[in-house]
Amino acid sequence: MSRLYVSRLNHFRLNNSLVKQQFSVRNKNKCLNDTFPYLNLTRRYISLKSIFPRQKSTPSTLNTKPILSQDDLFHPLSTSRFEDLRQRYKQICVFGSCPVCSSQESEIKNQPKYECPDCGFPTHCSLEHYLQDKEQHKDSETCSMLRQINEDEHDLRSGRRMIEFEFPSSQPLDEQVNMSNWDTFLYTRGFPSMDNNRSVRHVSKLLTYPITISSVLHEYGPYTTNNRLTNEGLKSLFALRSTLYPKITSHDIKVQKPTDVIRIFILGPRAESQLPPHIYSQLSYLFPSIYFHIYFIGPESLPGDLHNNDKSSPHVVKHTNYTPQLSFTWSKSYYHNYHTSLAPFDPYTDVFFLFSPGISQINSWHESLLKLLQTKCAIFITGFDQNDLHSEVSAIEEKGEQGEYEYDWLLRPGENVFRSMKRDIDLKDVRVGVWTNWGIFGIRGKKYDVILEDEEESSSDHDESLTRSNL
Ligand SMILES: [Zn+2]
Ligand SMILES: [Zn+2]
Structure with missing residues (x-):
């Protein structure tokens, strides 16, 4: 077993603090119901979609047309219409590393600025280094992972009704919860039916x-x-x-x-x-x-x-x-x-x-x-x-x-x-x-x-x- 590099851990913590920032942004918009009744045996649904950031110019209501449609969730971070995602591009440009530069000893390490057209993340310092490493970037599934993250992030901000965040409240006393895994838990706990993995990813991130x-x-x-x-x-x-x-x-x-x-x-x-x-x-x-x-x-x-x-x-x-x-x-x-x-x-x-x-x-x-x-x-x-x-x-x-x-x-x-x-x-x-x-x-x-x-x-x-x- 290999030990984790300190730097890697710290960088993850940096990333985690960004998660925290996102939550704070979300919290500014939330409208908590501090007094909802407990032990209510009929199911009530509490919408959590307000915890996600909204575009100021597009107040989110159930009747609002989504900003992005479900077939339009992929956008390069640098040109995303969402400011916090453009900000993420800039942060990677500052804090990130180019894998080709990193593998070359005693050379100048350039920051990643070149955005892979398939995942929309700045992955390499230049087109040249991108092409040099493209096969590895694809084969190691880095590209598909980043593409999924890109689409998930845009989906969260798409303005669609996030039905997966309409969580159930009290569990009926005669209905047992099965905690074997996420699927059985979400089903037996009465969460809205989730027909795609993206919804489970969104929900599990909050509920973990x-x-x-x-x-x-x-x-x-x-x-x-x-x-x-x-x-x-x-x-x-x-x-x-x-x-x-x-x-x-x-x-x-x-x-x-x-x-x-x-x-x-x-x-x-x-x-x-x-x-x-x-x-x-x-x-x-x-x-x-x-x-x-x-x-x-x-x-x-x-x-x-x-x-x-x-x-x-x-x-x-x-x-x-x-x-x-x-x-x-x-x-x-x-x-x-x-x-x-x-x-x-x-x-x-x-x-x-x-x-x-x-x-x-x-x-x-x-x-x-x-x-x-x-x-x-x-x-x-x-x-x-x-x-x-x-x-x-x-x-x-x-x-x-x-x-x-x-x-x-x-x-x-x-x-x-x-x-x-x-x-x-x-x-x-x-x-x-x-x-x-x-x-x-x-x-x-x-x-x-x-x-x-x-x-x-x-x-x-x-x-x-x-x-x-x-x-
Ligand atoms: Zn490079
Ligand atoms: Zn890529």
């Missing part, structure tokens, strides 16, 4: 954060001991699920009180902290009786809407009770500075998610991870491609071998079923396409002393046999 979380927590999620979930992972999820699926009829004192709140800590967030809150409602709808409090903690955490800032704590930028069952807190503190204020922790109600954190590259993660491991709560970490995931795993294993981290594996590293199906490109090298949350793994501080009562005799009802230990 809440649905990755949901897929790990959900009792019918894709990870089991038959594939990558370890026995320790099963114990951690049993603990969380005993809160997520309270057994109302039980008289057992171990059963959770209905007021328990599941705290989801998202550390080092970027774009995910700027998603409109109703995107996270999709998590809430999957657990209709549960109260969630989602924390976005890290220097780049930024709510999409900065109104009503919270000054009650030096760590908190904003807090909002979005619905009676879903709250958010944004903090710009490093996690390890905020940790003490958040104690005590409980593995039955608290869980951590780190989306492409860059543990292997950013030293400040070390102190935070030490604190996370102390909590004995489950920690799930994603990476944006195989190399990134392996880098994160190696960094943790290295610290483990040095005795600095003591942890158990909960979920063995591998692909994330609910990754974004849409690729993002590295502005420094447009040949590199990555998927948000491509892979995932899970760990937890060692010595998590869950006791299985009658462990050897009873295998039928594990979740009831769990007891809390003295942590």
Whole structure:
């Protein structure tokens, strides 16, 4: 396994910050419905199309004619009618690299300015270098990937009615959600029928954060001991699920009180902290009786809407009770500075998610991870491609071998079923396409002393046999 180059990671982060900018632009236009009812058992549809940028001169309404038709989605970035795409062309010209120049040592490295006529991205510094590399550009599927991205980006801005963003609200209690993969999830959750992969790419890009979380927590999620979930992972999820699926009829004192709140800590967030809150409602709808409090903690955490800032704590930028069952807190503190204020922790109600954190590259993660491991709560970490995931795993294993981290594996590293199906490109090298949350793994501080009562005799009802230990 090869380690990811620092520069490549940083460039992806640059790219990701562009994603963030796009979300902020979108958020300016959004009209959030802060008061939509929860636990409404009839399906309601919430349009998210307003999160996408609009042309000022063309107000988008259902009756407006699309700016671009579906057979007119390909345009070279430099001459695109959308200013942010023309801006992307300029950014690649500044930050990008020509693969032919790059392969020639001790020569001047020219920036890419020549736009490939088939994908519309500036891929090479000149026609000459383009022709020299054309075969490779086509054969490596770079061109087809960029062409797809080009059309997807123009489609998002085309002004058509984005029916795929008309998300369902409450899940009827008698209809089970199948979380095996995107297709079964979208179908059983009642999303509008998506008859092309482009729609799934658009939707998955938005939903990868809440649905990755949901897929790990959900009792019918894709990870089991038959594939990558370890026995320790099963114990951690049993603990969380005993809160997520309270057994109302039980008289057992171990059963959770209905007021328990599941705290989801998202550390080092970027774009995910700027998603409109109703995107996270999709998590809430999957657990209709549960109260969630989602924390976005890290220097780049930024709510999409900065109104009503919270000054009650030096760590908190904003807090909002979005619905009676879903709250958010944004903090710009490093996690390890905020940790003490958040104690005590409980593995039955608290869980951590780190989306492409860059543990292997950013030293400040070390102190935070030490604190996370102390909590004995489950920690799930994603990476944006195989190399990134392996880098994160190696960094943790290295610290483990040095005795600095003591942890158990909960979920063995591998692909994330609910990754974004849409690729993002590295502005420094447009040949590199990555998927948000491509892979995932899970760990937890060692010595998590869950006791299985009658462990050897009873295998039928594990979740009831769990007891809390003295942590
Ligand atoms: Zn060149
Ligand atoms: Zn091309």
